Amino acid sequence: MIFRKLSKTAFVAVLTAAIFISAFSVDAGSLNDRIKKGDSIRIGFANEIPWAYPGENNKPLGFVNAYILGVLKTMGYTNIEPVVTEWGGLIPGLKANRFDIITGGMYILNSRCQNIAFSEPMGQVTDAFIVKKGNPEGIKDYKDIVKKGAVLATGAGYNTIEAAKKEGVPADKIMVVPGPTEILAAVKAGRAAAGGMTYFTALNLAEESNDAVEVTDPAALPDWTLNYVGIGFRKTDKDFLKKFNEAQKKYLGTPEMMESVKEYGYTKSQLPGNVKTEWVCNNR
Template identity: 25%
Template sequence: MKYEKISLALIMGGLLFSSLSMSARADDGTLTVGTEGDAPQFSMADANGNVTGYDADVANAICKEMKVKCKFVVQSFSTLIPSIDTNRFDVIISGLGITDERKKKIDYSIPYGSAPQYFAVAKGSPIASMTSLAEVLKALDGKSIGVVNGTTYARYIAKNIPTADLKTYDSTTQLTADFAAGRLDAAFGDAPTWADFLKTSDGANFTRVEIKVRSSDDPTTLGQGMGVGLRKGNTELKAKLDKAICALIKDGTMTKVSQTWFSDDYTLSCKL
């Protein structure tokens, strides 16, 4: 946390924009947004490249506030940050956690939200009924745990369960497919991922461990919430993004978007 595969021609063609900076093409009135497209309820893309979900609504709200048009570029999550310097897009809006490690490569807007994470296991697993995070982490010692590649979740597992057999996947779809096939002892992801998966026939024999893991539990790996990623040094664009996000938080738009997709408020306060 699905969608049909986006063709290479679509990704490389119609959604690809010129390598101008945001300030250089202000008259163009377009903000190009890199997003994953395979992360219900965050970012979902169909075969035609239409993007929906929480982050799509966040992006569209930001673009409306900035009085520009959004244009989406869809590609795998793990390639988003490496692609920002190739000018494929202006910003990343894809549930991107703000971490010190990522700050070495990109700049961020102020955070606009934060989602809780959960472990998921088979219903018959003794881990399913555990009541403390420490107990769960100990029980997963040496077990196979699935995460999406390039996420803060992978770093959390590597740090907190170093003896785990960490399995990484390029998409949530691939992760849940292996999970459903019984190839994993557990999986780790955000709340919407499990809400979506557990409603399916593949998820019928699995359950979410009811212990929330929040970014505040381990900010060095899980970050300080989700923010818009952008190229380093683009102070003009960062200022515009921060102003827009703060306005959307204060007028309740971000809360409305979060409630629409998660029936919960993931919004953080504006710190400008």
């Protein structure tokens, strides 16, 4: 037994930690309970320009943050607390009650639907690669990466990891780094031939790179890489999610909403249409 190998002091420490974690979980409660107590709604996001990113004093910027602040406001909620983390920590942080909602611009994927609940889609977005200016290796899609034995850089927790493997890219040719800054650095330094990410993120990195990289045509990627963006919730907060979806249905695509996201590049072409989360969870 493992406890027999622990000293008395260590055993007490483990027991105390277990009691603390249990107490914390109970105290965390549902999002509805937190709101009733007057607690803030904690929104979690990473530094993913222009999706969601922190401004001065962690002010929530980006089109997904602007969008969700608008939806919550129509619901009567303005007591919002931003929580910034790395992309790979969003789902674990949500499940661990570090925050209540993921606003980071997360694709609805079957693998993610197993762990969290998503709102109905708020957008549809394609992926793309960044490559060195002029695309010297001629990489347009995942098959080109396979043929050339090239390295693809992408972010921890990104959907492009699954997509690359599905298209036959060997695991040892997928360089997983923390986020966009590191992807750009890998491509510029030649450690990766391409960087995989959302089209919005790729455009932003190309602009930041001072003409060092360019963005490939997203239409060159398979049709199934067209993805739908949702807001993430804990599965235990489905009552709140139901109210959120009702408010979102009235807000999505309104002039007020479109004006709030305009500066970040979100346009009517990104509206999701009539696609439902249940379908997306089963088909992406």
